[in-house]
Amino acid sequence: MPENDPLFTPKLTGRDYTTPDLRAKLTGTARFADDFRAEGMLVCKLLTSPLPHARVTRLDTGAALAMPGVRAILTADELPPPADSVSDSGAVIKASPWAERALTMEPHYQGEPVLAVAATDEAAAAAAIEAIDIAFEALPFVIAPLDSLRPDGANARIDGNVWLPPEKPGEQPRVGKLKWTAADFETAGPNRLPLGKAAAEWSYGDVTAALSEAALVLDETFVTPNVSHQTLETRSALAWWENGKLHIAVGTQSTIQTVPAIAKWLNMNADDIVLVSEYTGGGFGGKITASVPVIIPALLAKKAHAPVMLRVSREDEQGIGRARPSLIGRMQAGFSREGRLLGLDLSVVMDNGPYEQQLDAAISGRMGSLLYQPLAMRWRGTAVLTNTPTRGAQTAPGGLQVSALIGPLLAKAARRLNLDPLAVCRINAPEGRAPVGPPKADGTLNAATSAFLKQALDRGAEAFGWQARRARPALTEGPVRRGIGVATGCFVAGTTGFDGLFVITPEGRVRIHSGIGNLGTESFSDVQRVVADAMDLPWKNCEIVWGNTAKHLAWSCVSGGSQTIHAMSRAALAASLDARAKLREIAARTLGGKPEEYTVGGQRIFRSDAGQVGMSFAEAARRAIELGGVYDGHECPADVNKMTKTSVAALAGQGLLAVARDTFPHDGQTYSYVATFAEVEVDIETGMYRIVALHAEADAGTVVHPRAFAGQLGGRSMLGIGHASRQKWFYDHEHGTPVSRRFYQTRPTTVLCLPERFTWGSVGIPDPQTPIGARGIGEPPTGAACAAVLCALSDALGDDKFLRAPVMADAILAAVEPETWRPAATLSANV
């Protein structure tokens, strides 16, 4: 590439625009999985477990099958056995014996699917389920993780109660048994997390020395909530078979990566799956590659020889819809007189649910080390299995929890040290290539690609008017108490190594084939603005093909962990550079001279020293077809993913084919950050409170699409507010079943609950380790907003008032009138 040829000149990137899916969404023509219909379509309903842990001892489906309209019943023994999978590097990942399956004869939570019925209509399917003769043997169950860790506590699974690290290097984590001693519990007392033997731990620096030398040591315990995801669209799926191929319409956070996931669950060849997912009504992490229940309609469709729709209702979604795990955290933290966090001893117990190990506990340690930069740190974590619904990563998994655990702790330290909480946030904020735990094998720490959180705190404080608000006298008369809070959040914000793919057609247009899921963040489209800029094209000349793997899509990242803007803007640029190189070569071969003597611009490729000598994109595309080989996709780079290769082969000959894997340099781990400021007014006579102002200031690199960026900051802040204040999760511990199962109880907060004044901003400093400069923004607002609201509540009512979130009216009243404090379930993850 010529030295003076810039990688990328942002003209469209960074500006608002009309996304290609907007009209369909606004007019209602967008089709979500539930909207699909097929001739002869059957519908299926699930028979779910009424018990938290049980074994099916009798099952007779005869009467149900004989009912009018009933076409097929699928049971767990008809599922393909769990399959091994192969990573991109070729490593075999053994199938886990503890993985969630679509159906089971040993349900591990109330609401878990046992079997499925396909019938001509929902009424017939429901009636058939009631006609099934089934009996369960109740098995021991446990709802609260700490109960399971007690010496005589029940185990959620027959073979254990916790996830343990691999026995040998290279092996996978395993389920085993871990119990703490009665002395562990007795030493801790009722309101502190016992410090029994943890399943995993790491450390760096001398934490004991740091705590002993600290001017202030705090020892705090806090419980973050279990939270149902409750995306707007439930996880419905329509499946049918044609000529041996499975066609399936689902909601997903990655169109392309859901194909191998389903192939694994069904133990079939990925080439025989066509996945349709143009629109997904929210993912939150629970639909990263859809989820395993989507194979139910696929198997029923095969059995019944008809298309089958699994229409997942809210009732189903309460069970199978994924939930964020609660962390019970204990933080022993030592501060200098200036508020610097000298040592942090963080212990967490996670409510893992019954299946795959969730990473929230481990990530809480990593994010804690980054976000608060303790000079010495120890993390200890135990993922405890419980008979509650399957957990799944939700926005900033582990990141939200650690902000909720430690954000209020910093604020308390500030009050004890007579410091400004903002100053304590700032002095502990990561900066530049900040170190990140856990330590590597050689004892050193990893490094972030960049961090400008201090700048975000400074800008945010100004926009929020922090000092002016702080200077006001406290409200001490009347029923209203006012509090302000500032907190920070961070999370992973990008990955690398994915593929970009587009075709310059003989008409001179650019058709971009994207495997990114479209779950409402607009990143599937936003990253392609880079193609337009890098190719110097008007946006109207670009067409994005997405949402259907029959349309030959590129291997893309999953839109989880806010990777997309970072990962796929890089991939888009990589493909663009491939296109520019091919255009130059085609021009040189056609018009003479050397490739580096040509420039791309104005939808042409022309000689740099003689602009009239050149060819249009349309001419170049036709010439690419004539030349064949790499130019029109008949040859494909070796380093792209095999699914991209399949797509390239299918697209070969349609024009100039640009395809490349992102190999741009990248040194460090990519994270984004948010500083959030909140003010609450608490009515101490009713326990209700209002968030009167909230400002979120982001450090997420270059902003690619401001309107979508603002939507992410706002929406994810609202999600965090829901965790702090609203989303209910109540369990009957005697029977092991949830009682708050209505959507109005578990739903995320909505636009009707917006803070009265909500503002946002962005530092906008490009990340130096990615050519576009952009990092993801979806994750960190959640933890920052949750913690900022919790800090503001403590500022209003005093320290040590709340032991858990969400903080609802009864907790506020209990804080004001401690005699109403409910003694039960204080440290239980499930109230």
Next chain:
Amino acid sequence: MAIIRDGMQPFDLYQPTSVEDALTLADRLGADAWMLAGGLDSLERFKDRLKRPKAVIDLGRVEELRGVRREGEDLVIGSMTTLTEVNRDPEIRARFGLLAEAAGEVASPQIRNQGTLGGNISQDTRCWYYRGGWQCYRAGGGTCYAGESTQGQNREHALFGVEGCAAVSPSDTAPALIALEARLVIKSAKGAREVAVEDYFVGPDTDITRMNVLGTGEVLTEIRLPATWAGVTFYFEKVRDRPVWDFPLVNIAAAMQLSGDRIDRARFVLGAVAARPWRLPQVEAAVAGRARNAAVDAAARLAADGAVPLPQNGYKVALVRNLVKRAILGKTTS
């Protein structure tokens, strides 16, 4: 038999356009029929398969059940008038602002557009055990899971009148109507009857399986507001976990006739503290004839008299006292 709580059972749908037709249908179909108002409570229970009517009589097309009109000094509200309409009606706002305010606090804008005044006062309890299909006393079973089980979840349950059932009345408008001494017109094929709204509601001591007196074949047609409390000083407040789309933890509706600062007479009614709206006659008697400031402490003390908190709802005692205090003095600002 396996249990499924998900999926509506088919039923015959009738959509009469007159009260007369609705009553004829109700008479003919008897106990098999279900009267449908806005549908927000009913459809949920159908979908849960806890109620399985063979026939549903949808009152949504009966125009004569909608609207607000004046009859002499009375204001007459059709039972199918939506909560949004009640909230916005100029005459209700001018004379009976208490009801307008209560209607405006129900759920969310979308639900208020669909939900009706008749439906809101006739809805079933939100007890999470009962709604979840647990076989409690109210559902015909043998225990109260919220009130009698040692680990029952009862933070949202009753303080008063727990006679085998700790469920609470979830209505926001019912306390307001009781405070206003509304009367309800109930019709059936056999004729019409009028009941004081206070007598419309049924506690578990009377009948543990029902929340109101509406019988088979009967339709609530009108809510009549007499002039008795028109234009007096009102207070309504609803405490809930979420600012919108939530049921009350406790609500209060109060009407006070004042002479200067003296309370001549008053009515105080709480919601969500018992299976029926809970009037506070002792408080009413204690404040009558007294200045507001002089009356407030005794009133707040008396408000929670007889309360028997469950393990997790003790906070409601404080709430009840605070809300009565605020109803008398008004909400002060810091």
